[in-house]
Amino acid sequence: DIVMTQSPDSLAVSLGERATINCKSSQSVLYSSNNKTYLAWYQQKPRHPPKLLIYWASTRESGVPDRFSGSGSGTDFTLTISSLQAEDVAVYYCHQYYSSPFTFGQGTKLEIK
Amino acid sequence: QITLKESGPTLVKPTQTLTLTCTFSGFSLTTSGVGLGWIRQPPGKALEWLALIYWDDDKRYSPSLKSRLTITKDTSKSQVVLTMTNMDPVDTATYYCARKKVGVRLNYFDYWGQGTLVTVSP
Numbered sequence: 001d002i003v004m005t006q007s008p009d010s011l012a013v014s015l016g017e018r019a020t021i022n023c024k025s026s027q028s029v030l031y032s033s034n035n036k037t038y039l040a041w042y043q044q045k046p047r048h049p050p051k052l053l054i055y056w057a058s059t060r061e062s063g064v065p066d067r068f069s070g071s072g073s074g075t076d077f078t079l080t081i082s083s084l085q086a087e088d089v090a091v092y093y094c095h096q097y098y099s100s101p102f103t104f105g106q107g108t109k110l111e112i113k
Numbered sequence: 114q115i116t117l118k119e120s121g122p123t124l125v126k127p128t129q130t131l132t133l134t135c136t137f138s139g140f141s142l143t144t145s146g147v148g149l150g151w152i153r154q155p156p157g158k159a160l161e162w163l164a165l166i167y168w169d170d171d172k173r174y175s176p177s178l179k180s181r182l183t184i185t186k187d188t189s190k191s192q193v194v195l196t197m198t199n200m201d202p203v204d205t206a207t208y209y210c211a212r213k214k215v216g217v218r219l220n221y222f223d224y225w226g227q228g229t230l231v232t233v234s235p
Binding site (some may be wrong): 001007031036040044048049050051052055061092093095097100101102103104106107 | 150152159160161162164173174175176209210214218219220221223224225226227228
């Protein structure tokens with residue numbers, strides 16, 4: 001299994017400031033035949049299901065604000081929120097879809113400082 | 114409009130078998146590239162991927178739970194069923210069904226149900 005490890009487990013950021021969440025996979029999720037990175041990010045607000053934010057490590061899902069961006073390759077990835085808004089308080093998960101079982105990270109809880 | 118809804122018992126006893134149904138609309142599980150998965154989340158904990166079934170009836174399971182899980186589809190009813198045997202209190206969780214992105218090897222989830230909380234208790 002590919003193990004996904006996020007850091008930090010929790011994060012407090014002031015409104016308007018940048019938030020950065022990291023995710024590391026235990027093996028590469030880059031598929032060499034198409035040069036695509038099989039990594040997604042989700043946002044989960046309390047009492048709601050997860051919402052897809054990013055796929056292919058850096059492609060925003062339709063309707064996701066452009067303050068959300070994803071980066072990274074191989075085994076190290078980052079989700080960045082450029083200017084934190086109150087509605088961004090949530091738990092964020094990375095997810096590898098390179099190989100089954102398609103594992104999730106343990107989550108990073110983002111709060112307002 | 115794509116919707117998914119989980120249904121099943123809210124309370125099961127230890128050793129019993131859990132049967133959950135995901136009823137969906139807005140897409141067909143006969144269309145090439147379509148798949149539907151199950152993910153669970155114990156209270157206050159992380160998401161755990163459980164199983165995925167594809168349009169061609171290919172199936173994938175979490176290795177740690179494979180011996181206890183069965184995923185099936187009924188395309189005429191637009192339903193996917195997950196059964197989990199020998200339930201234990203540690204299986205208490207919200208169980209989500211979700212559609213994977215349509216396409217080959219696109220195994221991330223773009224639509225989710227609201228989830229159903231299953232409690233395992235004597």
